[in-house]
Amino acid sequence: MTKTLSLFELNSLVADVINTTMSRSYWVEAELSEVRENRGHCYMELIEKNENSNVPIARASAKCWSNIWSAIKPYFIRITGQQIRAGMKVMLQVHAQFHPQYGFSWIVDDINPEYTMGDMMRKRQEIIRQLKEEGVYDLQKELSLPLFAQRIAVISSATAAGYGDFCNQLENNELGLYFHVELFPAIMQGDNVESSIIASLNHINNREEEFDCVVIIRGGGATADLSGFDTLGLAENVANFPLPIITGIGHERDESILDMVSYQRVKTPTAAAAYLIDHLTSTLIRVESAQSTIIDYVKKALEIENMRIKHIGAQIPVLFSIVRTKQEARLESLFQCLFTASKELMKQSDFLLLSLQQRVQPAVRGRLSSEHHRLDVLEHRARLLDPTLLLKRGYSITLHNGKAIHNANDLKIGDTITTLLEIGQIESKVEKLS
Structure with missing residues (x-):
């Protein structure tokens, strides 16, 4: 019958082999895919990627115990200026450990921060180059x-x-x-x-x-x-x-x-x-300086203008006298021209009015005579149309509400009508219509 080993015995055998054949430490370059701390220990997941495809071609777990990590961590931060994190490329000094209960791990003995610094600098330079190209x-x-x-x-x-x-x-x-x-x-x-x-x-x-x-x-x-x-x-x-x-x-x-x-x-x-x-x-100094410059400029400009005004003021009486003499002569000339033109215009107007008077008077007299005759004719016609003449001849006029009645159908039973005679008037009430 074939002799079998328990899992613990097998793992112990592997541990003995590793401790015997891989007893020394190794420096390894890798990228951190995961980093976590627990109870002072640091647990890392290491990967290596294919340079062309960026696909991981190797993976491993690593541990740094608290007694080592407590010294490595502050030194790494002081040199690189950064916390150790996923995505970093690191150079680790590790030794192999196979525990019968927990399996295989790389145990971290040291980290070279200068390697990480170099990788960070390469990345920085690549980003700077790309920014400049853009x-x-x-x-x-x-x-x-x-x-x-x-x-x-x-x-x-x-x-x-x-x-x-x-x-x-x-x-x-x-x-x-x-x-x-x-x-x-x-x-x-x-x-x-x-x-x-x-x-x-x-x-x-x-x-x-x-x-x-x-x-x-x-x-x-x-x-x-x-x-x-x-x-x-x-x-x-x-x-x-x-x-x-x-x-x-x-x-x-x-x-x-x-x-x-x-x-x-x-x-x-x-x-x-x-x-x-x-x-x-x-900016405030520039504003205050500009303010001082403007004030100085305005003062100088005012001084120059004051001198100019005084110089002009001294010349005003002489200039005013000359201008006044010229203007008085001009006004006198204009007055004479206006006076002559007015006299001539008045003469022309008088002649025009006289001519119009001579033409208008006969026409007005003829028109007045014609209108008088027309008024006499209208007055005669109006007398003939006077209703009192009809009343004197024995006729009467019947009114209803102040209006003359021409058609009996315009009345209704019970209406009050007034009959005008030559002398007096009669009030009646309609009782029958025919």
């Missing part, structure tokens, strides 16, 4: 900060100490200059930095006319984990933004790509506030 790398530098840059859109964490320092610096400036600040909250640390800042930039862009510039600040936190400021997407958004963008991210390492493509990079949020105050102060 022609957007220097677009922000071509903008100009308005002279009166007082409407400030701020992208920051609402609870960041740097944001509070920025606002206090602006509000309490020595000259009492006024600034309007509006916060657009964003995540300033971690994996969501890029998407959060881009979202805030989009909100500001929708209200572009309401602001003079944008300030992106981050302060009061650790200097690590600034990878979100070194991404192509964020750099493209900032470079193409229509308003000047000032960055005050507050870190001591080399400037980020975000700093490179922005309009102005300063070190801290308070430095950003100082920059804006200095800019507005220079």
Whole structure:
């Protein structure tokens, strides 16, 4: 019968083989696909990708125990300026371990931060190269900060100490200059930095006319984990933004790509506030200088005009005398012309009136005679039509409501009628119609 091994015995055998044949440490280059910490230990998933297809061709798990990780982590952050995270390329010193209960793992003994720094620099240089090829790398530098840059859109964490320092610096400036600040909250640390800042930039862009510039600040936190400021997407958004963008991210390492493509990079949020105050102060100095220049110019112009007026004033009596003499002679000439023309016009009018009188009088007399005759004829006709003549001849006139009755059908039973006679009148009531 074939002898069998228990799983524990088999795993123990594998562990003995590995401990015997792979007892030394190895330096390995890999990309981190997953990183998590638990109880002071760091657990990593390592992958290697095909350079052409970007498809993983190797995977492995690695662990760094707390006694090692507690020393490696701060050193890595101090050198690279970033937290160790997924997506990073790292160089690890590892040794093999096969535990009968938990299986195989690579145990991390050390990490070379310079290797990661070199990879980060290569990525940064690639992003910078792409931005320059797209022609957007220097677009922000071509903008100009308005002279009166007082409407400030701020992208920051609402609870960041740097944001509070920025606002206090602006509000309490020595000259009492006024600034309007509006916060657009964003995540300033971690994996969501890029998407959060881009979202805030989009909100500001929708209200572009309401602001003079944008300030992106981050302060009061650790200097690590600034990878979100070194991404192509964020750099493209900032470079193409229509308003000047000032960055005050507050870190001591080399400037980020975000700093490179922005309009102005300063070190801290308070430095950003100082920059804006200095800019507005220079504008105030220019205004005050222009005011002094204008006042001096106006004073000189007034002095020149006063001298000119005095010179003209001295000449006025002589000029007035000459003008007056000329005008009096002109008025006299006009008066004579007017007088002669008036006399001639009156003569012509008198002749015209006399001629019209001689022509009109015979016609008027003829017309008056004709109208008198016409009136006599009309008067004779009117006398013949006088109803009193008919009454004297024995005729009568019947009235109803003051109107003469010509047709009996115009009346009805019960109507009151009046009969006019030569002498007197008779009131009657209609009782029968025929």
